[in-house]
Amino acid sequence: xxxDKEETSVNLSRRLLLTAAGAGGAGLALGALxxxxxxxxxxxxxxxxxxxxxxEHQAGIVTESQDRMHIAAFDVQTEDRQELIELLQAxxxxxxAMTQGQEIGEGGALAGSYNAPPTDTxxxxxxxxxxxxxxxxxxxxxxxxxxxxxxxxxxxxxEALIELPHFRGDMIEAQRSYGDIIVQAxxxxxxxxxxxxxNLARLAFGKANVRWxxxxxxxxxxxxxxxxxxxxxxxxxxxxxxxxxEDSQALEENVWVTKExxxxxxxxxxxxxxxxxxxxxxxxxxxxxxxxQENVVGxxxxxxxxxxxxxxxxxxxxxxxxxxxxxxxxxxHVAVVHPSAHGGARMLRRGFNYTDGSxxxxxxxxxxxxxxxxxxxxxxxxxxxxxxxxxxxxxxxLRHTSSGLYAxxxxxxxxxxxxxxxxxxx
Amino acid sequence: MNKFxxxxxxxxxxxxxxxxxxxxxxxxTAGDGTINVVSTAEAxxxxxxxxxxxxxxxxxxxxxxxxxxxxxxAEDGLRIAGEVENIGPGVSxxxxxxxxxxxxxxxxxxxxxxxxxxxxxxxTESAEGPSVSADRASLQKNAxxxxxxxxxxxxxxxxRGTQNFATAFAAGDEQLAKKLYAPTRMHWxxxxxxxxxxxxxxxxxxAREADLEKGEAFxxxxxxxxxxxxxxxxxxxSKDERxxxxxxxxxxTKELQWRTTELTFTPDKLSNGAKELLDExxxxxxxxxxxxxxxxxxxxxxxxxxxxxxxYEDLQPLLVGTDDQLDAQLKKNFAALQEQLDEHRVxxxxxxxxxxxxxxxxxxAAGVDALSEPLSQLTxxxxx
Numbered sequence: 137x138x139x140d141k142e143e144t145s146v147n148l149s150r151r152l153l154l155t156a157a158g159a160g161g162a163g164l165a166l167g168a169l170x171x172x173x174x175x176x177x178x179x180x181x182x183x184x185x186x187x188x189x190x191x192e193h194q195a196g197i198v199t200e201s202q203d204r205m206h207i208a209a210f211d212v213q214t215e216d217r218q219e220l221i222e223l224l225q226a227x228x229x230x231x232x233a234m235t236q237g238q239e240i241g242e243g244g245a246l247a248g249s250y251n252a253p254p255t256d257t258x259x260x261x262x263x264x265x266x267x268x269x270x271x272x273x274x275x276x277x278x279x280x281x282x283x284x285x286x287x288x289x290x291x292x293x294x295e296a297l298i299e300l301p302h303f304r305g306d307m308i309e310a311q312r313s314y315g316d317i318i319v320q321a322x323x324x325x326x327x328x329x330x331x332x333x334x335n336l337a338r339l340a341f342g343k344a345n346v347r348w349x350x351x352x353x354x355x356x357x358x359x360x361x362x363x364x365x366x367x368x369x370x371x372x373x374x375x376x377x378x379x380x381x382e383d384s385q386a387l388e389e390n391v392w393v394t395k396e397x398x399x400x401x402x403x404x405x406x407x408x409x410x411x412x413x414x415x416x417x418x419x420x421x422x423x424x425x426x427x428x429q430e431n432v433v434g435x436x437x438x439x440x441x442x443x444x445x446x447x448x449x450x451x452x453x454x455x456x457x458x459x460x461x462x463x464x465x466x467x468x469h470v471a472v473v474h475p476s477a478h479g480g481a482r483m484l485r486r487g488f489n490y491t492d493g494s495x496x497x498x499x500x501x502x503x504x505x506x507x508x509x510x511x512x513x514x515x516x517x518x519x520x521x522x523x524x525x526x527x528x529x530x531x532x533x534l535r536h537t538s539s540g541l542y543a544x545x546x547x548x549x550x551x552x553x554x555x556x557x558x559x560x561x562x
Numbered sequence: 563m564n565k566f567x568x569x570x571x572x573x574x575x576x577x578x579x580x581x582x583x584x585x586x587x588x589x590x591t592a593g594d595g596t597i598n599v600v601s602t603a604e605a606x607x608x609x610x611x612x613x614x615x616x617x618x619x620x621x622x623x624x625x626x627x628x629x630x631x632x633x634x635x636a637e638d639g640l641r642i643a644g645e646v647e648n649i650g651p652g653v654s655x656x657x658x659x660x661x662x663x664x665x666x667x668x669x670x671x672x673x674x675x676x677x678x679x680x681x682x683x684x685x686t687e688s689a690e691g692p693s694v695s696a697d698r699a700s701l702q703k704n705a706x707x708x709x710x711x712x713x714x715x716x717x718x719x720x721x722r723g724t725q726n727f728a729t730a731f732a733a734g735d736e737q738l739a740k741k742l743y744a745p746t747r748m749h750w751x752x753x754x755x756x757x758x759x760x761x762x763x764x765x766x767x768x769a770r771e772a773d774l775e776k777g778e779a780f781x782x783x784x785x786x787x788x789x790x791x792x793x794x795x796x797x798x799x800s801k802d803e804r805x806x807x808x809x810x811x812x813x814x815t816k817e818l819q820w821r822t823t824e825l826t827f828t829p830d831k832l833s834n835g836a837k838e839l840l841d842e843x844x845x846x847x848x849x850x851x852x853x854x855x856x857x858x859x860x861x862x863x864x865x866x867x868x869x870x871x872x873x874y875e876d877l878q879p880l881l882v883g884t885d886d887q888l889d890a891q892l893k894k895n896f897a898a899l900q901e902q903l904d905e906h907r908v909x910x911x912x913x914x915x916x917x918x919x920x921x922x923x924x925x926x927a928a929g930v931d932a933l934s935e936p937l938s939q940l941t942x943x944x945x946x
Contacts (some may be wrong), residue, residue, distance in 0.1 A: 301775065301776060302772075302775060303775065304773050304774060304775055305772060305773050306772060307772060417841075417844070417845050419844065419931065419934075420841040420844055420845060420934070423837060423841070423934055423935065423937075423938035424837070424938070425938075425941055425942070428834065436653065441652065442650075443648075443650045443653070444650055444651065445624075445627075445650045445651030446652060456628075456629060456650070457629060457674065458629045458647070458648040458650075458674070459629075459631065459647040459648050459674055460647075460648075463629045463648055463650050496920065496924065497848065497849070497923065497924055497927035498924060498927055498928050498931060499927075499931075522775070525775075532841070535845075
């Protein structure tokens with residue numbers, strides 16, 4: 137997929153930086169490394185496996201979905217606003233460096249003091265940037281401790297940052313859910329993604345700690361028109377009708393927070409990330425007939441075409457009669473969640489297949505880590521999930537084990553830190 | 563994607579070619595013996611109109627723009643020897659049917675209306691193929707009638723049991739209500755897929771608290787369970803509330819029983835139902851999540867297992883001579899799982915779930931998987 141030539145050039149840049157850090161000596165501040173690297177990047181085009189970090193929106197939303205993900209939620213321990221800001225600043229510098237395939241911190245992985253632990257943990261040495269993106273968002277609990285505002289953020293909680301309700305059949309495990317800050321690291325190389333979470337967790341010690349984290353080993357959506365539709369662990373194509381990066385109108389209407397669409401100026405250009413860990417009972421699924429599987433999904437397992445005919449991208453005909461009801465069953469997944477059943481509301485889905493070992497009963501603990509970006513979960517997620525939990529035949533094979541909603545602030549420019557709008561917008 | 567589409571495209575081409583060459587002649591099928599059928603709004607093209615007896619496989623391709631169906635009808639043009647429904651436009655479906663020698667009709671029914679586009683079809687005596695003496699359609703009918711009677715009997719017993727339970731529960735006789743709880747629920751659990759098919763009654767009778775949204779009333783068996791084996795911090799129902807809950811349970815169960823009399827069954831409903839019963843064991847009972855407060859999950863386990871076994875036994879004559887290996891495997895694995903479960907019997911009942919060790923639970927789960935896997939093959943074997 138990637139060309140060897142590109143890998144070489146990126147490896148080279150990681151090593152060059154190593155030298156630069158060594159030459160920089162002890163005087164380099166934590167952030168300086170990142171800025172140095174950024175300055176270098178401006179003069180030459182970024183290698184194709186680097187995703188620009190700065191922009192109107194954060195990367196990792198409309199970015200063509202990478203193959204792997206490591207996502208983590210942090211709880212902030214400190215109650216000091218300045219300390220929280222410093223953490224976000226340190227993270228921003230580190231993220232910038234890592235998205236450019238560079239090591240983080242003074243001395244990086246190898247060039248620091250022999251008598252001190254290296255500032256970069258080193259497992260990404262020699263690996264290219266791997267189209268890494270790191271996207272952060274804020275949970276409701278960052279703003280409020282019960283009813284009490286935290287970090288001087290009184291009045292900054294967006295109305296749309298609700299507590300997600302309990303949906304029918306939810307088996308939510310609190311230790312896998314919620315959290316003050318979400319960090320979504322996506323890359324084509326799993327080690328690059330894990331490197332991010334590991335190093336950000338390290339930078340946070342004493343200020344924030346990992347509440348939960350999750351690895352996704354394979355993408356379950358397409359986020360650009362040219363990307364192929366992948367299959368989820370049910371073996372079906374997933375995300376056929378996803379919003380793609382090229383569809384700017386759909387993004388405006390469903391994904392990006394607009395001035396008119398929010399009570400919080402700092403969220404304009406941002407989005408909301410919904411996270412749900414959905415375990416699949418894959419063993420019982422695998423024993424169901426192909427006919428049952430296709431009726432549950434409402435699509436053909438082969439091409440992904442709706443049961444009403446055509447190809448993968450043919451719109452489903454929910455009215456086409458079949459024996460005993462529509463040919464696409466009313467309780468099939470596609471019929472229940474299709475935008476046409478929800479006033480046109482769509483999501484940008486960016487989920488990943490996961491497996492977390494086994495469950496002690498001889499089965500894989502596997503499923504889909506659902507991630508969606510929407511401009512308002514109250515209109516673009518809750519009604520759809522409510523319908524799904526009530527009517528979807530697929531529920532027989534699913535169990536929702538985690539839940540989270542996070543306000544994803546807009547992107548930043550050089551010199552800013554992630555989330556700065558929250559702390560500095562009046 | 564292409565790798566999936568290619569065979570369908572080839573078959574469709576093959577069908578056209580074959581029909582072109584073999585129109586009104588005998589005996590040609592695709593290399594693997596598949597008889598290709600192409601259904602359009604005007605035509606029902608069958609690649610061969612005379613084949614040797616045994617297991618026939620039709621591949622029906624819908625090249626029309628409406629949903630179609632394909633039937634193999636007996637000589638009288640009325641009795642159905644095999645059918646495949648709900649073939650969407652552009653979709654191919656297989657019909658596998660074991661047919662003895664005789665005269666038949668093929669029929670496509672584009673748009674699912676009318677008599678269908680019919681043509682005579684003949685099955686000749688087969689020299690080497692399996693001899694099919696029994697009339698499978700009548701075996702299938704027999705299986706569904708037996709199962710229908712079982713559902714009727716269980717739902718009637720469920721009504722009687724629920725009445726007794728409700729009386730004790732409403733009266734505050736906790737000891738009796740607790741004693742009746744698990745054995746009565748077994749009637750429900752034996753026919754659970756049938757009971758669950760009533761989407762409105764299932765949640766009000768059998769929902770666990772987590773199955774509900776905030777603000778929805780928590781009623782039925784598990785509400786009574788929580789009240790009887792109340793966890794710390796739970797406020798018990800008042801006498802009036804108990805009475806209301808009990809009366810509602812009886813009323814809803816009677817409604818359920820009445821509705822089961824209206825049901826008709828097909829062989830695949832039996833076999834899929836058996837598979838679903840084992841799924842229920844795998845996802846709810848062996849995990850101890852069904853009976854969160856009473857921990858009587860093994861009673862449910864036993865009932866699910868019995869319900870699945872009945873469905874299998876009703877269908878079993880359809881396996882004789884056509885899939886003896888599956889039959890033997892199922893017989894063996896049903897017995898093995900029962901034996902495993904019997905190890906946990908105490909008196910008239912079972913150990914409570916929270917008395918089982920992690921190893922015992924894992925062994926039970928492995929036994930469920932061992933039976934579920936061959937059981938998932940039953941539909942394909944029974945419907946042909």
